Amino acid sequence: MHLRIYIDRVDYISRLFSFMDLFNLYDSFSFFRILNSSDDIKYVIVVRKDLGMGVGKIAGQVGHACSSVVWQNPDHVAKWFNYGGQKKAVLKIQSEKELIDIIKKAQAYGIITTVIRDAGKTQIEPNTMTCCGFGPDYSTKLDKLTGHLKLL
């Protein structure tokens, strides 16, 4: 009986270690992946240009996307801050439909999406989707999604 418990504990501990190992290996792998190639981590924010928002309004909406993604995914963004220098790209899109199509694709790829809807106190209608953040994730992964869009 005592022996059985002992074996169970050893098994438990070894499983724990191998899990940690796996985790570290994965982490080192992605660390070298960033260091050795152009495959950096970035955060892409796609802004709707068809709404006619002013500069300050656009900046505020992009700001919402940036603070929300950090608040909602504190563990996920650590790598972006530590190795990626919190790199950002702000791109433009001409319609809500196009943006929704990209959001659907992102969700299929498993990329984090941060949809920003405006309270509508100034300039635009309440609950309008103004922009959407994608990632932070590897550039190669994000470029498949938003590579065709131009910088704002």
Next chain:
Amino acid sequence: MHLRIYIDRVDYISRLFSFMDLFNLYDSFSFFRILNSSDDIKYVIVVRKDLGMGVGKIAGQVGHACSSVVWQNPDHVAKWFNYGGQKKAVLKIQSEKELIDIIKKAQAYGIITTVIRDAGKTQIEPNTMTCCGFGPDYSTKLDKLTGHLKLL
């Protein structure tokens, strides 16, 4: 001897409770302060207009200020997200000197400042201060600092 230890413990526990009470009271107070008056919590980002940055560049810099403040002060921003709806104001300023003056005042008032310097890969010189975030903090406190500035 035993009695002494017992009294010490009671004293310790009661002190702990009164500290927690104080903390909760303070929290409830600021919660009601937000609910009952116009004294909400906001985050103000002041952008330098004299650098001639484009819309996308400005949005990116404001985004840096927004993600940095959440990453660097996770406990402090909680109230802003929970009660303040992460309210933001993007304001403009015409020179670096004016911005530095406001930063000095903010530090004297005990307001968190998030200075953003650009890596200078696009549009402007490396290490230029592009914008600065103040707060998140009470509107009345921030307005003393930036109330004279106009919306971007």
